[in-house]
Amino acid sequence: MRAAVFNGPGEIGVEERPRPEIEAPTDAIVRVTHTAICGSDLWFYRGDSDRDPGSPVGHEPMGIVEEVGDDVTSVDPGDRVLAPFAISCGECEFCRKGLHTSCENGDSWGGDNGGGQGEYVRSTHADGTLVRVPDRHADDEDTLRSLLPLTDVMGTGHHAAVSAGVEAGSTVAVIGDGAVGLCGVLAARRLGAERIIAVGHHEDRLELAEEFGATETVSERGEEAVERIQALTYGGPNHVMECVGAASAMNTAVDVVRPGGTIGYVGVPYGVEDEGLDVFGMFGDNVTLAGGVAPVRAYAEELMADVLQGTLDPAPIFSETIGLDAVDEGYRMMDEREAIKVLVKPHDDA
Structure with a gap:
């Protein structure tokens, strides 16, 4: 063969x-x-x-x-x-x-x-x-x-939504516009999220995210992205889905999630050990981190x-x-x- x-x-x-x-x-x-x-x-x-x-x-x-x-x-x-x-x-x-x-x-x-x-x-x-x-x-x-x-990827996106605690009426940010992130948008919509903010860097993929049910998109990077998401959600969403795995994506998730909120992470970790993860930020804001390999x-x-x-x-x-x-x-x-x-x-x- x-x-x-x-x-x-x-x-x-x-x-x-x-x-x-x-x-x-x-x-x-x-x-x-x-x-x-x-x-x-x-x-x-x-x-x-x-x-x-x-x-x-x-x-x-x-x-x-x-x-x-x-x-x-x-x-x-x-x-x-x-x-x-x-x-x-x-x-x-x-x-x-x-x-x-x-x-x-x-x-x-x-x-x-x-x-x-x-x-x-x-x-x-x-x-x-x-x-x-x-x-x-x-x-x-x-x-x-x-x-x-x-x-x-569809099962992985769904695992991110489930791990983040997405339910009917939720406001959720989906970090990543790859196949998993796009499927995460579908999963969040399927679970009844009211607002879905898709975060990525490729306009064609963000357009597809909107077709899949994203209500808003964010294409900014770094601190500008954090500020935009927080402005859209009046201080951050209660549910964040990390669908990339890079340290920058995970730290963006930590920076935007509302105190007491939940991050569902499914991106295979890459570079997190070298670049560091803001564990103290999660500790201080009582943020729940759930997920893993789907x-x-x-x-x-x-x-x-x-x-x-x-x-x-x-x-x-x-x-x-x-x-x-x-x-x-x-x-x-x-x-x-x-x-x-x-x-x-x-x-x-x-």
Whole structure:
């Protein structure tokens, strides 16, 4: 099979790799029809995080089940499924709590699993991981594009909103205009927020945020952004969603949140250790900090229900669609901010 692999900073190739096979009775083999490039993939692409050259990449697969192990009961060959970015057993203490990303038996899509940006993947713990798409929607391309973000960014944006305590009537600031931040706007609207202030630096993305439900946008940077948000909210919002991970974004969240408010953070931390986080500011204002890596498997069914009934559609975050042979160009477009998020179709007939 063909799979995208990391060959070094700025170098993503497509190579022939062994097709994954059933190795345990809880496994399933999925023919990947849709996948995506994630903002977190850019870390190793830029050389900002370590990754072994030659390793498969990608963690957002959707496709058709081709084969299942003897113990798999939730899906059958021929079923359309989507797969969260983290593999989980569904049975351990943490999975039962809805914290699938802390699964005691967790796994990833790299290594000999095939990589999420390849033609096939092996899902260990298929019953605890794979989410079956109802048959009546399994071949509707528009619906599938709307469901694919549930593998990561839509569930992550939702986790930010839940962690920030967003509810009906809330005023919320969403820090970040990447795919997660934009999905965070959708999530805040879904939970009933009355005012949603989208904060970012790209006018086209802020326009999309408005389409998704943002009532105001802020494009200023640094202290000017803080002052603008506080002016719009008469002293700061009670709910702030940090969807970037950079120290500057987290400190902006701390600076704008109203005393006694809550920050929901889902941006993968980058540079926070080096640049410092204003913990004393949170302490002094009794600010609650909640969040972390999003257990998107816990949210998959409820979000899928809304997508299927037409009340939730994150598909516009995919500003480019490419085939597997162009995956290196997809990384370049995202790295240079020419694309919000790139959808990849590993098979020509998908």
